[in-house]
Amino acid sequence: MNNKGITAFAIAMCAAATPQLHSADKQQRTSIEAAPLASVEVNDAFWAPKLQLWSTTTANDVLNKFEGLHIKDNNPDARHNTLDNFRSVAKGDRNTHNHVNLPWFDGLIYESIRGIADLLAQYPDDALKARVDNIVDLIAAAQATEPSGFINTYTQLEENDHRWGENGGLLRWMHDVYNAGMLIEAGVHYYNATGETKLLEVATKMANLMYDYMGPAPKRNLIPAHSGPEEALVKLYRVYSSDPALAKKIDAPVNADNYLSLAEFWIDQRGHHCGLPNWGGWGNDNAERWIKDNKYADTSLYGDHSRPTFGPYAQDSIPLAEQQTIEGHAVRATLYLTGVAAAAKEDGRKDYTESAARLWDNMVGRRMYVTGGVGAISFDEKFGDDYFLPSDAYLETCAAVGSGFFSGNMHQITGDAKYMDEYERVLYNGVLTGISLTGDNYTYQNPLNSTSHARWEWHGCPCCPPMFLKFMGAMPGNIYSHKGNEIFVNLYTGSKATLTAGSTEVELAQTTSYPFKGDVKLEVNPAKKSKFTLKLRIPGWARSEENPFGLYTSTVSSPVSVSVNGKKVNATLADGYAVIERKWKKGDVVTLELPMKPRFVTADPNVKDLEGQVAIAYGPMVYCLESVDNSSLEDLSIDTSSSLLLSVNMPELDNAPAISGIAVNPKGESLPFRAIPYYLLGNRTKGSPYKVWMPARR
Ligand SMILES: [Zn+2]
Known part of the structure; x- marks a missing residue:
């Protein structure tokens, strides 16, 4: 999230292009639907206590700290109350220069609301809901002081004449569109969780304002400088198009198609700009100066539908269809592609699916860590080149979350288990490490090897805790999904759920000791005897396929075993799923035995930084050696x-x-060593060394 600078890149695109909206090149809709959160109950020993902790301790801790409460760290900047910005705008303040915290803190509040909404759907909590309701009231009061519906407290309090980064503003800093997107997704999730429309109405007004202002000429050529709003608008389209009666509850015009159109415009308009500034050649300060001087507005030079480029930093150097490698700021890149996949699910555009799949392949096959972390380079928080995967790299928690959302959405448009394999990898490693066992300390960077890494109580740029809440709040919805006559079991988590297969309602009850053991028992209870297909994901690691492209390699020697009602079945393996098609009846029991044994993992020889190194994994979890268990860690092989x-x-x-x-x-x-799961590092000591990758000695 930090906006410290922009990467080097020369731009040659000179003409702004009008995008092809609603391309005719549509594929038949074949998307998979996640189970609604309210239909899933997690009840295992691993996830249930964590979700409960996060829905109470963490949810309140995040809100407390955004309000400047209970912060012990010696960081005076973190003690401001972010909600004061909304209070000030609600009083009518403009250009009063009293905004506290960074420009994207509105977005972080909205993201927290989204995450908490999903948790409230599963763990109702009157006190927490009342607290969020008060914040929603404040947001609505702030918006009510603007007849247009515009809301971004930074811009309103600091540079009100520069809305959307125009007239001498810098959108990359101001985050007007990003914050609006986070408001929209919060409105949708809060409505889905509570049935209440107040925040959705605020969000809809803001979406209408953007749709009226941004788009093909003669509207303004404006795109988000930080992705996230693309998927948010797709969600807004979805919530209205799936329930036409909802619009009647909103005191604002509602046109669902407009929201999808604007999301497509933002996706398609990447790479279509005036070609300047040249961030790399000029340096960030000069490039920002050029934008603030508003030089791109010279229509005689750049046409009347132009804008500056945000460069590869914001996936804006070339159009999506030409992007061959995943580039730039890792959170932006992964959230952009999350939005592309979300749009493809709704509009069926094959070009979106193909581009997203191509860039996912590049990410997972050449640029992703064994923990699922991405974004190796601290400068610009960006992806490195292919196979650049040093162990002490940056790896922001938000980028891990982004890669997980991207994988989850890819699964929904393809049905291929490899996407859920990587979702699971980042879930148990790159994301889960982002929080302490106490639920109130967090990480920003997540290197695989470190001598000083420590969790913090709060951060000057606390983007990661809200993203963590978003990811984990949504996670239970990904345990199961369905499409037509098929039910997908994607994650092994003790839980109950109700889904449909064809027209039959099916109750599922899963019992498992996963991820600590490989036993899974699934009771299948259809409302009536009926034929449908059950698909059980067989994780790549359980098939000696640590990574679908061979970036990481490991071997397990035991087979996977699948039984139905005690009898072994030879299930077909298709797209990573064991496929069982039969006439199911109440009380049928499927058992799955996954080969859970500790294993060594090595990296592709192209990864020079990991030559001669080995990691340890067990099931979906990557392990690490902590110095608290292993003296002289630096000297060990x-x-x-x-x-x-x-x-x-x-x-x-x-x-x-x-x-x-x-x-x-x-x-x-020779001496014994002890390894612990990576997600647990740093819970016993602060800042003590640890290593995922260790020198191997035979
Ligand atoms: Zn972050």
Whole structure:
């Protein structure tokens, strides 16, 4: 999220293009629907206590800290109350120069509301809901002081004449469109969770304002400088188009198609700009100066539908169809493609699906860490080149969340389990490490090896805690999904859910010790005896396919076993799913045994930084060695000829199993080591060294 600068890149695009809206090149709609959150109940020993903790402790902790309360860290900037910005705007203040915190804090409040809304759908909490309702009232009061519906407290309080980054503003800094997008998704999620329309109405007014102002000429050529609003508008389209009666409850015009159109405009208009500034050649300061001097508004030079470029930093150097590699700010890139996949699900555009799939392949096959983390380079928080994966890299929690959302949406438009494999990878590693076991300390960067990494109580740019809440709040909806006559079991999590297969309502009850053990029992209870297809994801790691492109390699020797009512079945494996098609009846029981054994993981030889290195994994979890368990960690190598053993469950660390094995010190002496799941690092000591990747010794 930090806006410290923009990467080097020369731009050659000179003409703004009018996009092809609602392309005729449509595919038949074949999307998969996630289970509605309210229809899923997580009841296992791993996720249920965490979701409960996050829906109480973490939700309130995040709101407290945004209000400047209970912050012990010696960071005076973090003590401001972000809600004061809304109070000030609600009083009618404009250009009063009293905005506190960074310009995108409105968006962070909205993101928190979205995450909390999803948690409230699963864990109703009157006090928490009342707290959010008060914030919603404040947001609505602030908007009510603007007849147009515009709301961005930074812009209103600091540079009210520069709305949308025009007339000498800098959208990349001001975040007007980004914040609006986060408002829209908060409105949709809060409506879905509570049935209440107040925030949705605020959001709809803002969406209408943007639709009226931005788009093909003669409207303004404006796109989000930070992605996220693309998917938000698709969600707004979805909520209205799936329930036409909803619009009658909103005191504003509603046109669902407009919202999808604007999302498509924002997607298609990437790479169509005036070609300047040249961020890399001029340097950030000069480039920003050029935008603030409003030089791109010279219609004699650039036409009357022009705008500055945000460069590859914001996926804006070339059009989507020409983008061959995932580039730029990792949060922006992953959220942009999350939006592309979301739009493809609704409008069926094949070009969106193809581009998103191509860039996902590049991300997962060449630019993703074994934890699912992305964004190797701290400058501009961006992707590095192919195979640039140093162990001490940046890896923002928000980027891990973005990659998980991207994978989840890709699954919905393709049905391929490889996308859920990578969703699961980042879920258990890159994202889950973003919070302490106490639920009130967080991470921003998530290097795989570090000598000083520590969780923090709060941050000057606390973008990651709201993104964490968004991801985890939505997670239970991804355990199961369905399409037509098929039910997908994507995640192994003890839970109950109700879905439909064809026209039959099916209750599912899953019991499992996953991720600590590989046993899964699934009771299938259709309302009536009926034929449908059950698809059980067989994780890549369980099939000796650690990564679909060979970026990481591992081997498990035991087979996967699937049984129905106690009898083994030879289920067909298709797109990573064991497919069981049969006439199901009440009380049918499917059992799945996944080969959970500790394993070594190595990287593609093209990854020079990981040459001769090895990591340890167990099921979906990547492990690490912490110095608190392993003295002289820096000097140790792993004896990969020795066996990895599951050892005691650690009561102080989530009751997770430790893994032990043999390490070798510089004297050649063998000694035991202990590894713990990566998500648990830093819970016993602050800032002590740890390593995922260790030198291998045979
Ligand atoms: Zn972040």
